[in-house]
Amino acid sequence: MTGEHGTADGNGHGMGDERPYGETSPAPEPSYGNAAFPAKGAQGEAVFLPRGAHGDAAFEPKVSYDHGRLEAVLGAALLGAKEDGEAERRAVDAFRVARDTGAHRARTRRRDDWRPRPQRRWGRSWKATLSVLLASLTLGGVAYAAIGAGGHGPAKGAARDEGVRPSVTTSAPAPSPTAPRSSAPAPADRPATAKDTLAHCRAYEKLRGRGRALNSTAYRRLVAAAGGEDNVSAYCAALTELATDAADVKPGKRKGQATAGSNADKNKSKKH
Amino acid sequence: MGQGGEPRRAQAYDGELGAAVARAQEGDEAAFAVAYRLVQPGLLGYLRGLVGDDAEDVASDAWLEIARDLGRFRGDGAGFRGWSATIARHRALDHLRRQKVRPRSSALEQDMLDLPGPHSTHDQALESLSTEYALDLVRALPRDQAEAVLLRVVVGLDGPAAARVLGKRPGAVRTAAYRGLKRLAQLVGAESVTDERPRTLGEST
Numbered sequence: 001m002t003g004e005h006g007t008a009d010g011n012g013h014g015m016g017d018e019r020p021y022g023e024t025s026p027a028p029e030p031s032y033g034n035a036a037f038p039a040k041g042a043q044g045e046a047v048f049l050p051r052g053a054h055g056d057a058a059f060e061p062k063v064s065y066d067h068g069r070l071e072a073v074l075g076a077a078l079l080g081a082k083e084d085g086e087a088e089r090r091a092v093d094a095f096r097v098a099r100d101t102g103a104h105r106a107r108t109r110r111r112d113d114w115r116p117r118p119q120r121r122w123g124r125s126w127k128a129t130l131s132v133l134l135a136s137l138t139l140g141g142v143a144y145a146a147i148g149a150g151g152h153g154p155a156k157g158a159a160r161d162e163g164v165r166p167s168v169t170t171s172a173p174a175p176s177p178t179a180p181r182s183s184a185p186a187p188a189d190r191p192a193t194a195k196d197t198l199a200h201c202r203a204y205e206k207l208r209g210r211g212r213a214l215n216s217t218a219y220r221r222l223v224a225a226a227g228g229e230d231n232v233s234a235y236c237a238a239l240t241e242l243a244t245d246a247a248d249v250k251p252g253k254r255k256g257q258a259t260a261g262s263n264a265d266k267n268k269s270k271k272h
Numbered sequence: 273m274g275q276g277g278e279p280r281r282a283q284a285y286d287g288e289l290g291a292a293v294a295r296a297q298e299g300d301e302a303a304f305a306v307a308y309r310l311v312q313p314g315l316l317g318y319l320r321g322l323v324g325d326d327a328e329d330v331a332s333d334a335w336l337e338i339a340r341d342l343g344r345f346r347g348d349g350a351g352f353r354g355w356s357a358t359i360a361r362h363r364a365l366d367h368l369r370r371q372k373v374r375p376r377s378s379a380l381e382q383d384m385l386d387l388p389g390p391h392s393t394h395d396q397a398l399e400s401l402s403t404e405y406a407l408d409l410v411r412a413l414p415r416d417q418a419e420a421v422l423l424r425v426v427v428g429l430d431g432p433a434a435a436r437v438l439g440k441r442p443g444a445v446r447t448a449a450y451r452g453l454k455r456l457a458q459l460v461g462a463e464s465v466t467d468e469r470p471r472t473l474g475e476s477t
Contacts, residue, residue, distance in 0.1 A: 067450075067453040067454070067457065070453060070456060070457055070460070071424070071425045071453065073401050073406075074401070074406055074409075074410070074421070074425045074426075074456065075317075075425040075426055075428075077401045077402065077403045077405075077406035077407075078317040078320070078321070078403065078406050078407060078410065078422070078425065078426045079313045079314060079316075079317045079426060080312070080313045080314070080315070080316025080317045080319075080320060080327065080331075084328065087312075087328065087331070087332050087335070088305060088308050088309070088312070090332060090335070090336070091304075091305075091308050091332075091335035091336070091338070091339055092301055092304055092305050092308070092339075094335065094336045094339035094340060095296070095301055095304045095339035095342065096301055097339075098339050098340040098341075098342065098343070099299050099301070103340050103341075103343065104297065104299075104342055104343025105343055106341065106343050106344050107344065108344045108345070108346050109344060111358065112341065112344040112345050112346060112355065113346045113347065114345070114346065114347030114348075114350075114351025114352070114354050114355045114433075114436075115346050115347045115348070115351060116347070116348065116350075116351070
């Protein structure tokens with residue numbers, strides 16, 4: 001912004017800036033000091049200095065500056081008001097030729113598009129693109145995490161090698177002893193266990209008949225919980241049903257309980 | 273420059289100009305003549321600042337191109353002024369390259385500093401600003417400042433449009449215009465233009 005050298009005079013008046021000399025900094029908006037700046041001396045001098053030596057130009061009011069009158073006079077003086085019918089006729093001739101030869105059907109280039117809002121539209125579309133990208137990344141991440149915790153992760157991991165399986169087994173150990181033994185009701189009490197077991201069930205259905213994976217600890221537990229390999233399907237079906245039932249019922253129940261509770265409270269308060 | 277307010281000349285004609293351009297794009301040559309008359313004075317003033325006495329020739333070249341490419345243009349009246357100024361500027365720069373002449377001579381400046389003469393007041397100095405003198409003043413400015421001032425004051429472009437014509441950032445153009453105007457104010461002998469004179473609303477931009 002300030003390619004010019006600030007004079008010592010100019011810099012001394014730089015607002016509340018910590019740096020004593022603004023000339024080394026790019027002096028982003030040294031604005032508001034200007035109004036209070038006793039400009040007489042600097043400007044009076046500047047007229048007699050060769051161009052480039054007047055650093056007071058570095059001061060620019062951020063707000064609208066008051067050159068209105070000067071602009072009006074300059075504009076009026078500089079307007080090329082000379083009437084030149086000849087030049088106009090040539091221009092109109094050129095227009096007619098272009099129109100008649102079809103030159104006006106040429107396609108619009110970027111530099112011909114002066115519609116008011118193209119830039120902003122571009123900006124918006126960039127923002128839109130970016131937010132879509134971010135959203136897709138987020139959702140993708142969620143989906144990926146869900147896959148990792150759900151059926152497909154362990155399935156793949158189990159099929160490939162045992163190394164990946166800890167993700168399942170780490171979450172499994174605590175619930176697994178309780179869940180299988182207490183059979184059906186247990187999952188409803190402990191949603192995490194239910195989910196794990198359900199996940200195992202889903203994985204089981206996929207992996208059935210593929211051998212090795214079903215030898216792993218988690219599935220052996222599942223088999224044990226079901227009470228034999230033949231019963232796993234039935235066990236899983238019951239579990240899934242239960243889980244969906246629970247999901248359906250719960251909200252209603254809670255509401256009922258909540259209202260009942262509040263009613264009870266009201267009754268109590270009435271009694272007292 | 274951009275936010276402060278549109279140059280007033282711009283606002284007065286933009287609606288009419290936009291309508292004329294639209295009709296011209298549909299093939300109405302009378303409408304094209306109307307657009308010409310609305311735009312040409314500003315364009316010529318700008319070109320005078322760039323190429324001096326050759327402005328008429330350069331403007332004529334520019335209008336040939338404007339007439340030819342009118343079908344490509346998209347935008348309103350303000351856009352048309354920006355678009356045509358861009359074309360004029362390219363023609364002017366071509367012209368300068370061909371001539372290998374700088375748009376301003378440094379000899380001008382020295383002469384001009386002596387010129388103001390015995391204007392007793394700022395107002396007097398402004399009122400008596402002749403075209404020649406105003407032109408000399410502007411051409412004494414560094415080129416970027418002169419162009420920024422001319423596009424704003426004469427062509428009537430707002431900040432972003434002027435920046436697009438010049439191929440620069442709006443901030444840079446705003447700065448250049450401000451410095452240019454400030455320098456001009458000094459040269460005219462109007463030290464107080466910037467800060468002290470309270471202005472009526474109608475006068476300030």
